[in-house]
Amino acid sequence: MTTVDQPSDSTSMPAGPGLDPTALPPERSRGRAASASRLAVGAIAALVLLGLPLVLEAQRLVHPLHILIMICLYATLAQAWNILGGYAGQISLGNAVFFGVGAYTSTLLMTRIGLSPWLGILVGMFVAVLVSLAIGYPCFRLGGHYFAIATIAVGEIVQTLFINWREVGGASGIHLPLLPEAFVNFQFHSSKLPYYYIALAMAAIAFGCAFLVERSRLGYYFRAIKGDPLAARSLGVKITRYKLYAIAISAALTAMAGTLYAQYILVIDPESVLPLSLSVLICLVAVLGGIGSIWGPLLGALVLIPLSEGTRVYLAQSGGGGRAIDLMVYGALIVLVAVFQPGGLVAISRRFRGRG
Amino acid sequence: MPTEVLLQAVASGLLMGCVYALIAVGLSLIFGLMEIVNFAHGEFLMLAMFTTFWLALLFGIDPLLSVPICAALLFVLGVLVYKGIISRILSAPMLAQIFATFGLGVFLRSAAQFFWSADYRVVPNHVVEGRLNLGGLFLGWPQVVASIAALLAFGTLYLFVTRTEVGLAIQATSEDREAAALMGISSDRMFMLGWGIGSLCVGIAGALLANFLPIFPDVGFLFALLAYIAVALGGFGSIVGALVAGVIIGLVEAIGGLFWPSFKYVAVFVLYLMVVLVRPQGLFGRY
Numbered sequence: 001m002t003t004v005d006q007p008s009d010s011t012s013m014p015a016g017p018g019l020d021p022t023a024l025p026p027e028r029s030r031g032r033a034a035s036a037s038r039l040a041v042g043a044i045a046a047l048v049l050l051g052l053p054l055v056l057e058a059q060r061l062v063h064p065l066h067i068l069i070m071i072c073l074y075a076t077l078a079q080a081w082n083i084l085g086g087y088a089g090q091i092s093l094g095n096a097v098f099f100g101v102g103a104y105t106s107t108l109l110m111t112r113i114g115l116s117p118w119l120g121i122l123v124g125m126f127v128a129v130l131v132s133l134a135i136g137y138p139c140f141r142l143g144g145h146y147f148a149i150a151t152i153a154v155g156e157i158v159q160t161l162f163i164n165w166r167e168v169g170g171a172s173g174i175h176l177p178l179l180p181e182a183f184v185n186f187q188f189h190s191s192k193l194p195y196y197y198i199a200l201a202m203a204a205i206a207f208g209c210a211f212l213v214e215r216s217r218l219g220y221y222f223r224a225i226k227g228d229p230l231a232a233r234s235l236g237v238k239i240t241r242y243k244l245y246a247i248a249i250s251a252a253l254t255a256m257a258g259t260l261y262a263q264y265i266l267v268i269d270p271e272s273v274l275p276l277s278l279s280v281l282i283c284l285v286a287v288l289g290g291i292g293s294i295w296g297p298l299l300g301a302l303v304l305i306p307l308s309e310g311t312r313v314y315l316a317q318s319g320g321g322g323r324a325i326d327l328m329v330y331g332a333l334i335v336l337v338a339v340f341q342p343g344g345l346v347a348i349s350r351r352f353r354g355r356g
Numbered sequence: 357m358p359t360e361v362l363l364q365a366v367a368s369g370l371l372m373g374c375v376y377a378l379i380a381v382g383l384s385l386i387f388g389l390m391e392i393v394n395f396a397h398g399e400f401l402m403l404a405m406f407t408t409f410w411l412a413l414l415f416g417i418d419p420l421l422s423v424p425i426c427a428a429l430l431f432v433l434g435v436l437v438y439k440g441i442i443s444r445i446l447s448a449p450m451l452a453q454i455f456a457t458f459g460l461g462v463f464l465r466s467a468a469q470f471f472w473s474a475d476y477r478v479v480p481n482h483v484v485e486g487r488l489n490l491g492g493l494f495l496g497w498p499q500v501v502a503s504i505a506a507l508l509a510f511g512t513l514y515l516f517v518t519r520t521e522v523g524l525a526i527q528a529t530s531e532d533r534e535a536a537a538l539m540g541i542s543s544d545r546m547f548m549l550g551w552g553i554g555s556l557c558v559g560i561a562g563a564l565l566a567n568f569l570p571i572f573p574d575v576g577f578l579f580a581l582l583a584y585i586a587v588a589l590g591g592f593g594s595i596v597g598a599l600v601a602g603v604i605i606g607l608v609e610a611i612g613g614l615f616w617p618s619f620k621y622v623a624v625f626v627l628y629l630m631v632v633l634v635r636p637q638g639l640f641g642r643y
Contacts, residue, residue, distance in 0.1 A: 091454060138633050144450050145393045146632050149584045153625035156581070164618050276577075280462065287455050324466035324474075324573075331463025338456035339444050 053196045065192045071305045072199035078285035078297030079206040080253035086291035088246035089226025094151030097158045098128040100274035102255025103262040117186035121259045125252040132251030140243045162270040173269020186263040290344025299345045365610040373606025374503035380586035381598040382557035388530040388593025389550040396461035398580025404562020405571045412479045419567045426559040434555025468573035476570040498568035585628040591638030
C-alpha cells in the first residue's frame with residue numbers, strides 16, 4: 001500500500017471534482033470556536049450512539065434496536081461503496097458479491113471446521129479482496145456505463161453460481177447452527193445489544209478508513225481518477241493500480257459487514273446476501289446521502305433504513321399490499337437529487353448551514 | 357443431442373433475438389444521440405407490458421391491437437422523461453446522468469409493485485395462440501408474430517433513420533451536435549424525438565412480449581440487461597449492430613439453455629464481458 005502522508009493543515013479540505021465548491025464551508029477562517037463546538041457535537045453524538053441502545057434495551061424496545069443495527073450495517077456498506085464509487089468514481093452495481101463472499105466464507109469456516117467467525121471475518125475479507133482484484137483487473141479497463149453494467153453481469157454470474165453450488169447449500173442456503181452465547185462464537189441470543197456495538201464498531205472502522213483515504217495521497221489520486229482519468233494518467237497516477245486499491249478496500253469492508261449479517265440473521269442464501277437488489281440498495285444509500293463525502297453514507301443510512309424498516313412494519317400491520325413504498329420514495333429522491341443537487345443530502349445540509 | 361432439438365433451440369433463439377434487437381435499438385438510438393444510457397429502459401418495457409395487460413383485462417383489447425396504443429403511450433412517456441429529467445442533466449457529470457435514469461427505474465419498478473403487487477399476471481384470451489408446425493419444428497404463434505412484428509418495426513425504424521429528412525437530422529446530431537446545430541437542426545428537438553422513438557420501440561416490444569410472457573414489476577430487468585449487452589455487443593449507437601447482437605444473444609441464450617439450463621444467462625453475461633474486454637467498441641461500433 002502507498003505511503004499515507006497527512007496534509008500539513010488537517011482542517012483544509014480540497015473540493016473534490018464534481019462537487020459544488022461553494023458548498024464547502026470556509027473552515028480555515030472559523031478558527032478555534034468552530035473546532036471546540038465541533039468537539040462538543042462529536043462528544044454528544046458519541047454519547048447518544050453508545051447510550052441510546054442501553055435505554056432502548058432497558059425499555060425492551062427490540063425493534064428500534066434492530067433498526068439501529070441495520071443503520072450501522074448499511075452505513076458500513078455504503079461507506080465501503082463510497083470509497084470505490086464516490087471517491088474513485090467507479091460505479092459498482094455488484095458490491096453484493098463481496099457481501100456474499102464475506103458471509104459465506106466465515107459461515108462455511110464455522111460450520112465445516114469450527115473456526116471462530118472472528119477469524120472467519122479476516123479470511124472472508126481476504127477472499128473478498130482476491131475476488132475484487134480478479135473482477136477489477138479486467139473490468140477497470142472499461143469506463144463509465146460499461147463498468148457499471150459489467151459489475152451487474154459479474155454479480156448475476158456469481159449469484160447463479162451460488163444458487164447452483166450444492167456443496168454450499170444451493171438455493172436454500174445455509175442455516176447457521178446455534179452455538180452457546182459467547183463473544184468468541186459471535187452469537188448473542190438474550191439481547192441484540194452486543195450486535196449493535198459490533199455493528200457500530202464496524203461502521204466506525206469503515207468511516208475511519210474513509211477518513212484516512214480522504215486525507216491521504218490515496219484520496220487525492222482517487223479524486224483525480226474520478227475527475228479526469230486521462231489527465232491523472234498524464235500526471236503519473238497509475239490508474240489501474242489505484243482503482244484496484246479502491247475496490248480492494250471496498251471489498252474488504254463489505255465482506256466484514258457480510259459476516260456480521262450472517263451471524264446476526266443466522267440464515268444466508270444467495271437470494272439474501274448476493275442479489276442485485278442489495279447492490280442497488282447499497283449504492284442508493286450512498287448516492288442519496290452524497291457520494292464522495294465522508295458523512296454522505298451515514299446520512300443516507302439514517303434517512304433510508306428507518307424509512308424502509310418503518311414502511312415494512314406499517315404495511316405488515318395494515319395487511320401488506322404492494323410493499324416497496326420505501327423503494328418508490330428512494331427512486332424519486334435519487335432522481336431529484338441527481339437533477340437538482342448531485343452532491344446529495346450532505347450538500348443540501350451544507351447549504352442550510354451556510355445560510356444559518 | 358438430436359438435430360431437431362438443436363434446430364428447435366436455434367429457431368426459438370432467432371425469434372427471441374428479434375425482440376431483443378427491437379428493445380436494444382431503442383437504447384442504442386438514445387445513446388448514439390447523447391451518450392446517455394437509459395437505465396430505466398427495462399421499466400419502460402414493464403410499463404408497456406402492464407398497459408397491454410390492463411387494456412386486455414378492462415377493455416378486452418387484444419395485445420396485438422394494443423401495439424399501436426403502447427407505442428403512442430411510450431412515445432409520450434419518453435418525451436416527458438426527456439423534458440422533465442434528461443434535458444436538465446445534459447451537461448451534468450456522468451454520475452448524475454447514470455443515477456437520474458437509474459433512480460427513475462427504481463421508482464417505476466417499485467411503483468408498479470406498490471399499485472399492482474408483485475404477482476405474476478398473464479393476458480387473458482389472446483387471439484394469437486397455438487403452435488406453428490414447420491415440418492416437425494414447433495414454434496409458438498405468439499413468438500412468431502412477435503418476431504415478425506419486431507422485424508417490421510425494426511425495418512421501419514431503419515428506413516426512417518436512413519431515408520427521411522428527420523431521420524438524417526437525427527443521424528447528423530449524433531455524428532456532431534454542434535455542426536448539426538449550425539445547419540439549423542435543433543439538438544434539443546432531436547434529443548426529444550430520440551427519447552420518444554427509443555421508448556416507442558420498447559412500447560411495441562412490450563405489447564408483443566405480453567402475448568406470451570407473464571407480467572410482473574421486475575420483468576423488465578432481465579430484458580434491459582440483455583439489451584445493454586446487445587447494445588455493447590453491437591456497438592453503442594449502431595442500429596444494424598443492435599439487430600445482429602440481439603439475434604446473437606437470443607441464440608446464445610437458447611443454445612446455452614439447451615446444454616446448461618440454469619446457466620443460460622451466465623453464458624450471455626460472459627459473452628458481454630468477453631466482448632467489452634476484447635473489442636470495447638462492439639461489433640459495429642463507431643466509438
